[in-house]
Amino acid sequence: MATRWIDIRTPDQQTFGGFLATPPTGSGPGIVLIQEIFGVNKHIRDVAEQYALDGFTVLAPDLFWRQEPRADLGYGEADFGKGIALMQKIDAAQAAKDMAAAAHALRALPECVGKIAAVGYCFGGQMAYRVAAEGAVDAAVCYYGGGIGAQLALASRITCPMQFHYAEKDGHIPLTEVNAVKQAFAQHPSTTVYVHAGADHGFNCWARPMYQQRTAAFARGRVLEFLSAL
Numbered sequence: 388m389a390t391r392w393i394d395i396r397t398p399d400q401q402t403f404g405g406f407l408a409t410p411p412t413g414s415g416p417g418i419v420l421i422q423e424i425f426g427v428n429k430h431i432r433d434v435a436e437q438y439a440l441d442g443f444t445v446l447a448p449d450l451f452w453r454q455e456p457r458a459d460l461g462y463g464e465a466d467f468g469k470g471i472a473l474m475q476k477i478d479a480a481q482a483a484k485d486m487a488a489a490a491h492a493l494r495a496l497p498e499c500v501g502k503i504a505a506v507g508y509c510f511g512g513q514m515a516y517r518v519a520a521e522g523a524v525d526a527a528v529c530y531y532g533g534g535i536g537a538q539l540a541l542a543s544r545i546t547c548p549m550q551f552h553y554a555e556k557d558g559h560i561p562l563t564e565v566n567a568v569k570q571a572f573a574q575h576p577s578t579t580v581y582v583h584a585g586a587d588h589g590f591n592c593w594a595r596p597m598y599q600q601r602t603a604a605f606a607r608g609r610v611l612e613f614l615s616a617l
Contacts, residue, residue, distance in 0.1 A: 388439050390432070395448060395492045397485055403452035405489055406432055408439035409498045415439075416614070417493045417503030419524065420447040421486060421511030423592070424470030426458035430594045431508075438506075441611060444499045448489035450482060450514065462595050474510050479534075483517035490523040502526070502617045506610065508591060509533050520544040526617055528610050531557055531588050536564035539571045548577035550613050552606045554586035581609065 389409050394402045406427050409415075418438050422431045427447050435445040451458045451473045458473060460466035486505070493499050502525035507515030512532025519527035520541040526548045529535065535551075549572065553565045565582060572578040583590065583606065587597040591606065 388436060390436065390439075393446070393492070393496075395485075395489050397488050403449050403485065404457065405446045405448040405492070406435055407496075407498075408432075408435040408445045408447075410439045410442045410444060412442065414498045414500045415442045415444050416501035416617070417490075417496075417499040418443045418445045418614070419486065419490045419493055419503065419505045419515075419518065420445050421505060421507035421514045421518075422447060422450050423509040423511055423589075424474045425460040425462065425466065426451060426470075428459045428461070430592055443614070444493065444496065446489055446493040446496075448486060450486070450511065451477065452485075453477070453481075462592075479513070479517065483514060483521055486514050486518045487521040487523035490518060504528060504614055504617065506530075507532065509589070513538065516545075516549075517541065519547055519549060522546070526550075526614065528552070528613065530591055530606070531560060533559055536560070536567050539567060542571040542575070545575070548613070548617070549575065550578070550610065551580040552591075552609075553580065553582045554588050554590055554602075555582055555584050556586060557588040559588050579609075579613075581606065 504526040505515035505518045505524045506528040508530045512529035513534045515527045528550045586602045589597045590599045591603045
């Protein structure tokens with residue numbers, strides 16, 4: 388496995404960075420791995436490497452590059468507040484186009500062979516959803532995607548397979564919103580919505596107190612099965 392940062396060109400001819408992890412074989416299908424509000428931090432880089440060891444070529448683009456390039460935050464109170472502030476400054480529609488540019492950049496790499504998917508966490512989950520609506524990926528996975536419930540008008544633009552992972556005890560995303568997502572995708576082919584019993588928001592992040600190993604492992608297994616079937 389190898390890692391490096393690469394440059395990604397945007398539709399408005401600017402460039403930003405992305406962390407690239409390639410599998411031991413040197414090439415594989417692609418994943419655009421979209422960060423939480425904490426930047427492309429150690430956890431996200433570790434997740435990128437984790438998927439690379441599963442045989443994927445993984446690109447984790449710098450979502451907040453227009454606000455603060457290479458933001459790398461921890462999970463304490465001050466960093467949490469900074470992450471929220473960065474998220475509040477972002478133009479989500481523009482950010483989705485940036486993430487779509489990352490998908491196109493990944494697809495063009497010689498290390499990327501086959502189809503690509505977007506996998507995002509929290510605000511990155513919303514971005515994965517938006518990238519699917521942009522038509523830039525072959526599938527998308529949204530982990531506890533904050534704000535998707537307010538963007539369900541985009542659902543009709545999505546034609547690729549989708550997988551959603553929600554936490555039953557999520558204080559940020561009520562089950563009414565989860566049910567609205569289910570309803571919006573009820574007639575959508577190849578879409579599954581998982582609601583993980585007893586889990587809280589952020590259950591996949593082993594660096595946070597809400598991490599749940601069993602739930603994270605179960606969800607990850609479902610993601611790998613989903614991506615392997617593309």
